[in-house]
Amino acid sequence: xxxxxxxxxxxxxxxxxxxxxxxxxxxxxxxxxxxxxxxxxxxxxxxxxxxxxxxxxxxxxxxxxxxxxxxxxxxxxxxxxxxxxxxxxxxxxxxxxxxxxxxxxxxxxxxxxxxxxxxxxxxxxxxxxxxxxxxxxxxxxxxxxxxxxxxxxxxxxxxxxxxxxxxxxxxxxxxxxxxxxxxxxxxxxxxxxxxxxxxxxxxxxxxxxxxxxxxxxxxxxxxxxxxxxxxxxxxxxxxxxxxxxxxxxxxxxxxxxxxxxxxxxxxxxxxxxxxxxxxxxxxxxxxxxxxxxxxxxxxxxxxxxxxxxxxxxxxxxxxxxxxxxxxxxxxxxxxxxxxxxxxxxxxxxxxxxx
Numbered sequence: 214x215x216x217x218x219x220x221x222x223x224x225x226x227x228x229x230x231x232x233x234x235x236x237x238x239x240x241x242x243x244x245x246x247x248x249x250x251x252x253x254x255x256x257x258x259x260x261x262x263x264x265x266x267x268x269x270x271x272x273x274x275x276x277x278x279x280x281x282x283x284x285x286x287x288x289x290x291x292x293x294x295x296x297x298x299x300x301x302x303x304x305x306x307x308x309x310x311x312x313x314x315x316x317x318x319x320x321x322x323x324x325x326x327x328x329x330x331x332x333x334x335x336x337x338x339x340x341x342x343x344x345x346x347x348x349x350x351x352x353x354x355x356x357x358x359x360x361x362x363x364x365x366x367x368x369x370x371x372x373x374x375x376x377x378x379x380x381x382x383x384x385x386x387x388x389x390x391x392x393x394x395x396x397x398x399x400x401x402x403x404x405x406x407x408x409x410x411x412x413x414x415x416x417x418x419x420x421x422x423x424x425x426x427x428x429x430x431x432x433x434x435x436x437x438x439x440x441x442x443x444x445x446x447x448x449x450x451x452x453x454x455x456x457x458x459x460x461x462x463x464x465x466x467x468x469x470x471x472x473x474x475x476x477x478x479x480x481x482x483x484x485x486x487x488x489x490x491x492x493x494x495x496x497x498x499x500x501x502x503x504x505x506x507x508x509x510x511x512x513x514x515x516x517x518x519x520x521x522x523x524x525x526x527x528x529x530x531x532x533x534x535x536x537x538x539x540x541x542x543x544x545x546x547x548x549x550x551x552x553x554x555x556x557x558x559x560x561x562x563x564x565x566x567x
Contacts, residue, residue: 342369403432442468451493
């Protein structure tokens with residue numbers, strides 16, 4: 214197999230510029246046509262900006278970046294090299310191919326490299342976090358209407374999870390809800406942290422800590438997500454953890470995955486035996502784009518993709534407004550008939566009058 218050129222790899226990455234940024238610069242955020250982050254160390258901030266739109270090569274290409282503080286600039290291969298601490302271009306190319314799901318050239322050893330401490334640190338954090346029973350995390354979920362977690366063992370709690378706004382800011386500690394991000398084999402590749410307000414839930418803060426970015430993910434995220442239940446032929450996929458847990462309050466046996474962002478939702482790995490995918494959309498432009506991308510990809514694989522749209526902005530708002538019974542009634546009309554029999558309680562199946 215011929216080795217792909219540097220320009221070919223850079224162009225392939227540029228076609229997925231936002232997904233690259235969400236993977237390797239996960240503490241940044243999109244603003245307009247750019248991804249803003251603090252620096253190549255993935256600190257939060259606005260100094261380094263990556264162009265997300267444009268051609269895949271040449272002037273003004275997607276993936277070109279500059280750091281206003283240091284004067285550094287480059288392309289997405291440079292971002293992979295710096296964030297993964299790689300020195301050999303062959304290793305950078307291998308990591309780019311892994312991200313793009315491209316085969317390695319013949320003769321290259323199959324070795325897995327990652328940014329130091331990234332997936333490993335995620336696994337350590339999840340390991341030292343504790344079950345949420347009796348913790349602030351349990352109170353946080355209950356205040357969001359997610360009270361029945363008998364079939365939900367993914368979220369954990371850490372009472373003093375480190376938070377730093379950027380590399381120039383002091384390190385703080387806040388209590389946090391910790392969710393494991395896993396690949397299709399169940400291997401933990403990352404974690405998602407939701408820092409919580411020790412003073413509890415209010416309508417203003419919805420229970421999240423009063424910090425700049427109370428939600429962050431770390432580790433390898435592309436293709437994976439926070440999984441609830443074991444998916445085989447049926448799966449429901451959404452963006453946020455609260456979204457999918459809200460749906461499981463109404464349909465506790467329905468396997469779900471939280472991809473953690475709209476871009477990652479569009480790129481989730483689909484189980485090989487999957488026949489039907491319910492897409493739990495958020496009502497915003499990013500949610501619309503993710504729905505279209507995931508629906509198109511699913512149908513190209515022969516998978517029946519069915520959108521589920523909340524009555525309000527997202528399914529957690531629906532749950533808080535209408536309760537589990539109201540949300541269940543709303544979802545029932547959108548399920549395939551065989552899934553009504555499979556996932557709804559018998560009493561609800563018989564109640565056709567609502």
